[in-house]
Amino acid sequence: MLKSRIWKGGALMILAGVFAAGCADGGMMGGGGLSAQRKLMRAQNKTWKAIKKAAKAGDHKAAGKAAKELYNQAGKIAKTFKKKDTSGRAKAAIWKNMKGFDAKAKAFAISVAVFSMNSSKSKAVVAKSMKNIGKNCGGCHKAFRGPKKKKKMKS
Numbered sequence: 057m058l059k060s061r062i063w064k065g066g067a068l069m070i071l072a073g074v075f076a077a078g079c080a081d082g083g084m085m086g087g088g089g090l091s092a093q094r095k096l097m098r099a100q101n102k103t104w105k106a107i108k109k110a111a112k113a114g115d116h117k118a119a120g121k122a123a124k125e126l127y128n129q130a131g132k133i134a135k136t137f138k139k140k141d142t143s144g145r146a147k148a149a150i151w152k153n154m155k156g157f158d159a160k161a162k163a164f165a166i167s168v169a170v171f172s173m174n175s176s177k178s179k180a181v182v183a184k185s186m187k188n189i190g191k192n193c194g195g196c197h198k199a200f201r202g203p204k205k206k207k208k209m210k211s
């Protein structure tokens with residue numbers, strides 16, 4: 057009897073932990089005035105910078121770790137862009153051509169995975185794999201990101 061109560065208490069604690077983690081994530085992705093789309097992009101940008109920095113320093117371990125994170129972020133693109141939101145610079149073309157957009161997101165994820173596999177190789181290979189990621193960021197922006205909106209220029 058006592059044993060099962062402890063067990064139940066333990067399970068509840070675990071559940072509470074999972075719930076709290078879920079809330080923290082939800083809080084980060086929603087609200088704050090900035091769309092979830094832009095938040096994800098900003099997070100990607102940060103991770104991308106971390107990769108570049110690590111690669112420059114020759115820190116294979118840090119580069120690999122950041123690549124893993126960027127890969128996870130790439131995996132969130134499809135879901136994050138499910139709901140149409142053109143309040144930022146996302147073009148309506150995304151929702152007219154979700155397949156094309158998804159294909160770009162997938163190509164991007166693959167380029168990150170390839171980098172991940174190459175992150176401990178020679179400088180030339182690392183540089184080439186990085187260039188490939190950059191191309192995929194830019195390729196999607198060219199097709200699906202509109203020009204800067206003039207009204208609220210930030211600093």
Ligand code: HEC
Binds near residue numbers: 091100147197
């Ligand atoms: C599959 C398409 C796609 C890929 C891949 C992609 N982006 Fe984006 N990105 C977008 C779209 C669409 C927007 C505009 C979002 C908005 O304003 O609502 C955007 C916006 C941004 C922004 C501006 C965010 C802001 O504050 O308004 C940054 C920075 C950015 N992307 C960085 C990156 C980087 C770095 C990569 C690659 C590591 C990348 N993106 C890959 C589609 C993509």
